[in-house]
Amino acid sequence: MSDILSVALPKGRLGDKVYGIFERAGFGCPDILDPGRKLIFESPEHGVRYFFVKPSDVAIYVERGAADIGVAGKDILLEYAPQVYELLDFGIGRCKMCVCGRPDFRDDPNRTLRVATKFTKIARDYYAGLGRSIDSIHLNGSIELAPILGLSDVIVDIVETGATLRENGLGVLAEVCDISARLIANKVSYKFKYDAVTALAARLRDTTEVGK
Amino acid sequence: MAFTQFSSVSDGVFASLRNLWERRGYTRYRVSRFEEYDLYAKNRTFITGSSILTFTDTDGRLMALKPDVTLSVIKNTAPSPALRKLYYRESVYRASDPSSGFAEIQQAGLECIGDLGLFDVCEVISLAARSLAALSDRYILDLTHLGLLGGFLEDSGVDPELRPELLRLAGEKNSHEAGALMRRAGVPDGVSAVFDAMIHLRAPLEEAVARLSALPLGDRAAAALSELARIARALRGTEGIYLDLSLRSDERYYEGVVMSGYIPGVPSAVLSGGRYDGLMRRLHKSAGAMGFALYLNLLERLLPEPETLDADVLVLHDGSDPEGLLRAVGGLEAEGARVRVDRAAPEGFRCGRILRYEGGELRE
DSSP, X not given: OOSSEEEEEESSHHHHHHHHHHHHTTOOOGGGGSOTTOSXXXXXXXXXXXXXXXXXXXXXXXXXXSSSXXXXXXXXXXXXXXXXXXXXXXOOSOEEEEEEEOTTOOOOTTSOEXXXXXXXXXXXXXXXXXXXXXXXXEOSSOTTHHHHTTSOSEEEEEESSSHHHHHTTOEEEEEEEEEOEEEEEEHHHHHHTHHHHHHHHHHHHHHHHHHO | OOOSSHHHHHHHHHHHHHHHHHTTTOEEOOOOSEEEHHHHHTTGGGSSSSBOOEEEOTTSOEEEEOSOSHHHXXXXXXXXXXXXXXXXXXXXXXXXXXXXXXXEEEEEEEEEEESOOHHHHHHHHHHHHHHHHHHOSSOEEEEEEHHHHHHHHHHTTOOTTTHHHHHHHHHTTOHHHHHHHHHHTTOOXXXXXXXXXXXXXXEEHHHHHHHHHTSOOOHHHHHHHHHHHHHHHHTTTOTTEEEETTOOOOTTTOOSEEEEEEOTTOSSOSEEEEEOHHHHHHTTOXXXXXXXXXXXXXXXXXXXXXXXXXXXXXXXXXXXXXXXXXXXXXXXXXXXXXXXXXXXXXXXXXXXXXXXXXTTEEEO
8 A cells, every 4th residue: 555645636626626725735736737638646745646537436436445535525425425434524616405396396295206316315315304205216417307397396406506497497495405525535545544644634624724 | 475366365364364263262163055034134234235135945935145144153053151152254145235236245254152251352352453464464453332432422411313423424534514413403512522532533442542531421431441441451462453433333233342454455344343242132142242254355455466468478380290389388388488379369369479389499
């Protein structure tokens, strides 16, 4: 097991923001600013190696030990329940997981509620907590279409500003949970690289607190 | 240890484990590949994963390919004034992850059943540590006592409805959500701070016990800590044992000490176990019990990278001189080369060099 920490970051805007926090915390890697075709960026002097993966894959890389730590959205952690430690809430990429539908929708308890979502487990857990049986419809995109076309009664999806919902005549009916970016660690890496992981997490926490 | 095939890994490791366990008086126990499904149906949550392979036997009974060994051992263990000290190596069949289907998982482990005293508990923990040492020069055996966190929350008057979620968050070392949950529920800051310190405490066992002793824990947690302190003293000098209170186990089955073992290169626990008196009670057995299992299939991760070449030398020939070819190839083999002989290069075959057997000799 190498002493250098492998860090899986989510591709895209969130990953860029998160890398900024790592950099301010003293774990910069100048190569990242000039990426070219490289996939892995290493900074031996800071003891870190970064790579960017699809946001929904970060937790898999960490759980399976290909990365020691990573940054994943709480939505992914709730949906896939990876066996990892969750060490820090960065407080960025904030949004909410919500039940959405037509503003005049009234739930009829005599009928099974049809719920379209990308987040099947989150939806099932939420409604199980309410004791409500649902017909869960897994979709991969354009979730808002489902209640408009009568495919579902409601949707469970991430809401940032609510603009897309409003433009399509939909609204938030209930909030399920808050979502933001979290620092996660592989459980075995945490144990064998304890000093490095906890020192990095502490510096990231300090940097995040300053930024709040 | 250097192995090139998984069967060599698991056989080699098991030979070491068996030697270690037999030297402490454990005897081999064999269980049938099948059990009546009822045994698992009544204790379904004890088994990791929810799917079990079932079939109807010739006499109409619903049977299962065993997804777990411990339940079978307990079921077939008769009461005895002496301890039963058993070890096993068995395959279990589970679909731990519904998306990846059923898998055969090789397990080896031991069970100590009866009226357990401090020595017996320490012996099982010590054997767990030494079993990990048989797998790797570097290992970590995490230990906790389930009465520590649970007892602290109970003594602190934390709402019973809140406790399972707090214990789940402790398992993730998730301070931020545990803290927020406690704040919303009006749990005093002092209680929240101690809980946070507990879930992040990680140190060699004896040091961790000393650090915990300085915290205001309450009577139940203090009793658990006292038990752990005696274990720590007894195990003084045993390398690689840490206290980690984030370790969780299902409290319907486990109580007291639970443990989890890790080696570098394998991204999840290779050993898990603990004291499962609760499971014994559920199966109407009056004795106590403690044991652990090692997941041998995870040791595949320890195999070296596969050879990049299929053979060192590919010898091509036209079939006209088999006697001479045999002698020539025998010479290459005697030099230590891996040799493939064929009339044409197989598709996708990777080799260091290609020789042609022509006119009674090998040519580049």
